[in-house]
Amino acid sequence: MSQVSRTVRIGSSNGLHARPAKMFAAAAKESGIPVTISKGSGEPVNAASILSVISLGAEKGDYVTLTAEGEKADDVLDELVELLTTDHDEN
Numbered sequence: 001m002s003q004v005s006r007t008v009r010i011g012s013s014n015g016l017h018a019r020p021a022k023m024f025a026a027a028a029k030e031s032g033i034p035v036t037i038s039k040g041s042g043e044p045v046n047a048a049s050i051l052s053v054i055s056l057g058a059e060k061g062d063y064v065t066l067t068a069e070g071e072k073a074d075d076v077l078d079e080l081v082e083l084l085t086t087d088h089d090e091n
């Protein structure tokens with residue numbers, strides 16, 4: 001199986017805190033394939049775990065790397081990248 005990675009900047013003005021982290025983790029879980037997220041050179045964590053995602057302490061402008069494995073890895077990462085780069089704190 002192919003493994004796909006993408007590195008993106010966090011778009012939410014308050015970083016990956018509760019609400020964006022919850023949306024992101026839920027989408028990762030619903031994808032049905034293993035997805036990890038890491039910040040900088042840190043260890044990758046399970047992207048489907050809201051606590052793991054929050055524990056990264058990712059702030060606006062931080063770079064995170066997503067990695068997914070499976071047939072639909074590209075599509076899944078497209079969707080997750082969209083969630084991470086959008087500012088969910090605008091409203």
